[in-house]
Amino acid sequence: MKDVRLLTEPFAPGPLVGVFTNAHPGLGGVCTFVGEVRGGESVEALELLHYEPLTLAGMEALADEALARFELMGILIVHRVGEMRPGEPIVLVSAAARHRRAAIQAVDFAMDRLKSDAWFWKREKRDGIWQWIDPRPEDHADLARWNG
Amino acid sequence: MAVKLVFLGRLADIAGGPDREVESPLDWRGLLDTLNDGVRDWAAGEKVKLAVNGVVLADKTMLAAKDGDEVALLPPVSGG
Numbered sequence: 001m002k003d004v005r006l007l008t009e010p011f012a013p014g015p016l017v018g019v020f021t022n023a024h025p026g027l028g029g030v031c032t033f034v035g036e037v038r039g040g041e042s043v044e045a046l047e048l049l050h051y052e053p054l055t056l057a058g059m060e061a062l063a064d065e066a067l068a069r070f071e072l073m074g075i076l077i078v079h080r081v082g083e084m085r086p087g088e089p090i091v092l093v094s095a096a097a098r099h100r101r102a103a104i105q106a107v108d109f110a111m112d113r114l115k116s117d118a119w120f121w122k123r124e125k126r127d128g129i130w131q132w133i134d135p136r137p138e139d140h141a142d143l144a145r146w147n148g
Numbered sequence: 149m150a151v152k153l154v155f156l157g158r159l160a161d162i163a164g165g166p167d168r169e170v171e172s173p174l175d176w177r178g179l180l181d182t183l184n185d186g187v188r189d190w191a192a193g194e195k196v197k198l199a200v201n202g203v204v205l206a207d208k209t210m211l212a213a214k215d216g217d218e219v220a221l222l223p224p225v226s227g228g
Contacts, residue, residue, distance in 0.1 A: 035228050048227065051156055051220055053202030079227070091228050111228060120227030121157030132158040135226045 001074040002063045006056045008082050013092045020076040024096040027073055031103035032094040033111055039086030045125040047083045048090065055081075055119040062113050070106040072097050077110060079120070112142040151213045153179075154220040155187065159196070162186040174213040190223060197222040 001023055013034045021030050037046045050056075063075050076094040084090060091114060095106040114120075116139035123132045150169040160166045163184065170182045179198075180188050190196050198208040199220040205211065213219050 049157060051154070051199075051222070053218070053220070054199060054204070054222075057202070115228040116225065118225060118227045119222070120225055121223065122226040123157075132161075133226045135224055139226075 002060075002067060003074070003076045004056070004059045004063050005078045006050065006059065007078060007080050010084075010088055011078060011080065011092075013078075013089055016076065016078060016092060017094050020074065020094050021096065024073045026098075027096045028098045029100040029103050030094060030096045031100070031107045032092065033107050034089050035091040035111070037084050037086045037088050037090060042126050043086060043124050044128070045083055045085055046090070047123050047125075047130070048079075048081045049121045049123075050081045051119050058119050059114075062110060062118065066095070066106045066110050069109065070095070070097070071099065071102040072106055075106060075110070077114075079114065079118075081120070109146055112139075112146060115139045116143050149215045151215070152218045153182075154218060156220060157223045159187055159190060159221050159223050162190065172213060172215040172217070174211065174217075174219065176209040176211045179211060179219070187221070191221055195224045
């Protein structure tokens, strides 16, 4: 199954992964990654903006690509938008497969794409000042791992 | 007769708002002419893409927006 969601409110990854896992009887493994707003770096808040006509459609296309590329039984991609505090989940990717490597690779692939090739714009608030975050060179290098 | 311009991410700050309407029709030259200096520098650079009604243009200089179209200026993304 393919389950792709764009959420404007905080979410709890555990129950989503539970439902996703139960939907795939006979699976050999589930790999899950949860990204959270990093704490301890004087970041007071983080805001993710999206563009309605592109963002969710792009996430759907990414899920389709992962399903086509890896031997999966299903994939779950959940992404927050809006303002978040340190410790809140931003992103959840979960992949179910008969064999572990496909699930692990699919999650790695989807995360690299979400970091630098999905329609989100991120800014952080430090000392009361909002600042836009540029993609890091490493993010593009991570993306290039999946080419060819 | 209007085209809606949408400024994403930092471009909204530089443009002074998230969107505004301009006269149609609108081509690439017309778009550059209607932008302030800060946004024009970004738009003319390689990193900013254009989408018309939710479809990203392969070549933004081929922009040909008509009445009712929505043109989005998309700076580099950062998600996850």
